Amino acid sequence: MAEMNMAKAINKALHEAMEHDERVVVLGEDVGKDEGVFRITEGLLAKFGEKRVIDTPLAESGIVGTSIGMAMYGLRPVCEIQFSGFDYYAYHQLESHAARMRNRTRGRLTVPMVMRAPYGGGIRALEHHSEAREAIYAHTPGLKVVIPSGPRNARALLHASIQDPDAVVYYEPKALYRAFKEEVPDKIETLPIGQAQVVLEGSDISLISYGASLRVTLEAAEVLDEEHGIKADVIDLLSIAPLDTTTIVESVRKTGRAIVIHEGPRTCGIGAEVVARINENVLLYLEAPVRRVTGYDTIIPYFSKEKAYLPDADRIVAAALETLEF
Amino acid sequence: MAEMNMAKAINKALHEAMEHDERVVVLGEDVGKDEGVFRITEGLLAKFGEKRVIDTPLAESGIVGTSIGMAMYGLRPVCEIQFSGFDYYAYHQLESHAARMRNRTRGRLTVPMVMRAPYGGGIRALEHHSEAREAIYAHTPGLKVVIPSGPRNARALLHASIQDPDAVVYYEPKALYRAFKEEVPDKIETLPIGQAQVVLEGSDISLISYGASLRVTLEAAEVLDEEHGIKADVIDLLSIAPLDTTTIVESVRKTGRAIVIHEGPRTCGIGAEVVARINENVLLYLEAPVRRVTGYDTIIPYFSKEKAYLPDADRIVAAALETLEF
Amino acid sequence: MPRKPIDLPYKIEYLSVLDENGDVDKELEPKLSADDLKKMYWYMRLARQMDERMLKLQRQGRIGTFPQTSGHEAISMGSIYAIDSSDWNVPAYRELAGMLYRGWPIETILLYWGGFEEGNRIPDGVNDLPYCVPVASQLLHAAGIGMAMNIKGDKKVVVTYFGDGASSEGDFHEALNFASVFSAPVIFVCENNQYAISVPLSRQMKAETVAQRAISYGIPGVRVDGNDVLAVYVAASEAVARARKGQGPSLIEGLTYRVTPHTTADDPKKYRSEEEVEQWLKRDCLIRFRKYLVKKGVCSESDIKKVDEEIDAKVKEGVQRFEELAKSEELLDPLASFDYMYAQTPEFLQRQKEELADWLNKEKKSSGSAGKAQAETARRGG
Amino acid sequence: MPRKPIDLPYKIEYLSVLDENGDVDKELEPKLSADDLKKMYWYMRLARQMDERMLKLQRQGRIGTFPQTSGHEAISMGSIYAIDSSDWNVPAYRELAGMLYRGWPIETILLYWGGFEEGNRIPDGVNDLPYCVPVASQLLHAAGIGMAMNIKGDKKVVVTYFGDGASSEGDFHEALNFASVFSAPVIFVCENNQYAISVPLSRQMKAETVAQRAISYGIPGVRVDGNDVLAVYVAASEAVARARKGQGPSLIEGLTYRVTPHTTADDPKKYRSEEEVEQWLKRDCLIRFRKYLVKKGVCSESDIKKVDEEIDAKVKEGVQRFEELAKSEELLDPLASFDYMYAQTPEFLQRQKEELADWLNKEKKSSGSAGKAQAETARRGG
């Protein structure tokens, strides 16, 4: 048992995975000598050497495309895209191949790879460094999309992602890298991909979120409880593809009210899908419209103003009160 | 007034736009001498010459990226991506620049361009030639996404798209290119981007669709009327970004029941957004869950089996009957 | 300090071994046994006769649109013959001869162009990737496979294919750069048939050759006569030897011409002259290779005829097996896609599968007019 | 028929005009007036002093992370000085000298790095694109602008900038290929500072130079001493002359070294030695340019001092204007983004704007711990 932040926990998982499975290789821009611009790959080059920890040329399609080749050859590449705002350069490779090879070859070839990328706002970064476009990947059949919300589940989910026989997009909420510490057990844990967690039990309203937004959601739940005596059922999706319909549906059947919270743009975002699944499964239990507290359909404002764009406890609390008064 | 199919109507719009505005240029793979693999650019090179009708090298990012440059310099590029399944190669250019330049420069630079691409299934094409991933663009703030459903609105919407001061993704349902003919007036028409049309009036159920799916939706509406006496309110979205919430909401307020129909994958698709907006605005009017009759979250099967993947009248009728019996 | 030339250690050569009359350059002639030569010829002919047969099948609507390969046999065969079966092959879509040689059954290939995923079921023991449609994207997979070979310490090589048009894609640049930086054992073979659908080489690049692009990556580049299977074999063997020695990738440009339409949906009259085509037909790789085999005494004219008959029979059998498979319930089951999206089908997808299963029986044929339109559009498109 | 070299009409040259002692190659010395030389020096110094001042502002948290530009002034100034104000400039992010010369106010640039979109408000009459963060993507915009100049028949040129790392991106390849195929009047200037963050040139490419990549596109390529503003100017002027004559694009590689960290978030000790940096500091472009100006009698040592003082004052004023703007309600209004997404804000977005407007007052500061974490992460990141 040791206390560590999320950056350290992800780093720990990479060390563990490379120790336990020599097929695991790490590649990307500045992941070697520099140990990653966020230091997520700290110590890897020193311990595992240049063959397995690869500083690549500056080319995202190259990084993802060669990872796909390596995976088909039998390795387990874990590639890093320096910021999610640049993974679009490689989207054609992920969509056309990583997500399709198993189906295309009727199972003869598979692409067991992980594409890691820091995503989301809140660190006063430049334009293109604060995007949250995870829905693009959730909308891409054949991919899994995993998003941790804390040190412990980050480590467990990264292990699960690396062990997964298919391509996984592992998005790291960069605002949480060093936001807080948590006990992380010594023995390796994994969490099943596609299973959400109820992180707080309550029967008044369901608050559904993931990633950095889960933290403000928990803040909001606390305020709702302490200041308004409202008990929220807080769900951490952990993976947005596959999306855990069952957990969402059971919660809403209990509460009859729900809010979905995320950073990304609203239109066709994860929130829309959550609302759609609630509508399909428990419409008659709904006592109020499901609210979406999300990023807006704009470019996230430059950092002097970015906080206004990001969901915060206030917006969630207010939405919850309105939903309960509806 | 002349009868023509959608391929011809789009071609007509291109001719007209190039005649009326010399800033309009057409570029893409095989759009010149070959007149497009679907012959959409027929006659353009002969009439407007090599400077304005440009056969490019084989590079989608190059096509979109240079179009962005041309647009900032004052031209009105209309670029063609040969199949939508290959526009991912250029997504980073659209997202990072076409969708952002106005906001980035606080209005100093704009990107008035149109990216045309044939999309969707139903023509027995190879893998990657039948995709319907329009939701990716609808989820991209700064873009508009227009999808016609017939010759007349195809021409009017293409004019609107070319005249639009911002970047427009104009997706052409390739299954409709030669599916049927329609009267197209001689004088140039435009349609406002962001406005849906009620193409059939009814009060029993709202059928919301666009593109090739609208045709099967209309077939379904006919069956519902003739065989079951059910009157459907059929909405043709025409543009999925911006999405016309008002028209959708008014229809559902009237009918209390709705089905949204499209080819693309279901998760985080346009259907999800339509459901979310109905939920936000007219939840209490709903008498049954909104059904999504859409493509599945799989790769569209190769052409020997693709029809099973595509929404058809049967699926819509059955979903409508269930919704009404709910 | 003034202006001084930087001397770069590159010379780009043109290589040709076998001329149109079947005469060979004795010094460059590769040491290939009669069996080798016969085998190469056999698969080149198989590809040619199959291509011709596929055209008929397509016209009859028994398979869909496909890219014809006649004229590309020398580049495909000359390069694939330079690697071992334990090496890897990353094709594009015009390497029919090479795929047949690697062990892809005729019916499997027909299934692919007939609209069945099973056409990509790589046969047991064959180290090939399937056809790749998104142009140039496969080059990065080859680079990654080569990098993986180095990482694992395998002494293997990988050969990959792409067209002149593909060399304009960013992925081409990234693939050659990655392969060169990491000394990956990759042989990049460009099938320069001088057209990308309707776009001629001069519109694709200002450079005189694709081969000279090797200079951008500090690797060897050579242009060979793409209708000369011996020249391709020589260049490929040299590249393979370098790769096995850990000297990294090479770029080979085979200069040929697409004597057929781009695909069965293409109409070349729109963009080029018949004369141009006629000229290149004279340089056909099979005609000169046959002359060589006869002059060399490897086979007689009658052997050659026998081969054609043998192959006709083989193709017939393959087509029959394809026709049966194409009728089989298993292959026509659209539910299969749900089973192959992930190792384990997630619950939500399982539900979608059941949803579709419920509909499949009820499914009605789409209205005649739409049907016609689709067929019509299919003829024009893709 | 045998193996014969293809002779390609390319020689890649290295160009240097001004050495570290400020001595010049008389034959190559460009004909620049004393005023020209003073102006070039003035903006190079302005960039240098501003860069140093920005470092302080960043350390004080008054602006965010930014890429330092000290050492890149010669490449930027030498090339930008070769074009007219009616020509276009497509920057990356290390061309501070050039942007200042083109007319970007100090406060505008500070606003950009301070987290305000207004930092990209191109001044009236300046034909520049704003900073471009997605590496290499801007090269295609330059190619498109050049193509548009040809289409409109404008006799203008466009200069664009990118790093050694950027030359690994597919967009680099596509941009140079498009520009060459369409003879677009584009001058591609590579700021080869030998690092892409931590990745050294040797890991970026196996090729000896970036300049030789010109051969892939059949265009002229030259490597120049990137610390020699005169050499850069000569090479750029030649490229501009060719472009204006309709001879298409050129590739210029300025070889320099990133003597600073990549950005204020970077720690170079992790990947390179102090000695390496020391060596290159000696070759600084401003030191030698100053020596040249003095030897040539263009300015005296005291003039030089005066310039520094003048500039200090200018920078101070600029910083003051920035500080005021950075406090202004208008610039701090997050609602502005809604107004600039489209020419006309669609109804649904208007509703979202109102939704946010309602919240803005209520907004609470995020919890202290998270706040600290953000600052901390900000220091490490990007």
Ligand SMILES: Cc1ncc(C[n+]2csc(CCOP(=O)(O)OP(=O)(O)O)c2C)c(N)n1
């Ligand atoms: C990324 C991408 N863009 C466009 C297409 C459509 N397309 C298929 S083949 C082709 C031309 C390819 O030309 P070339 O690379 O020279 O190969 P060839 O067909 O001549 O053998 C095009 C444009 C595609 N399949 N993939």
Ligand SMILES: Cc1ncc(C[n+]2csc(CCOP(=O)(O)OP(=O)(O)O)c2C)c(N)n1
């Ligand atoms: C497409 C993309 N990938 C990654 C990054 C992150 N990044 C910013 S600068 C940089 C290094 C650029 O190196 P180089 O092109 O040599 O320019 P330099 O910074 O050395 O001037 C990287 C990787 C980015 N901005 N864009």
Ligand SMILES: [Mg+2]
């Ligand atoms: Mg070709």
Ligand SMILES: [Mg+2]
């Ligand atoms: Mg650099």
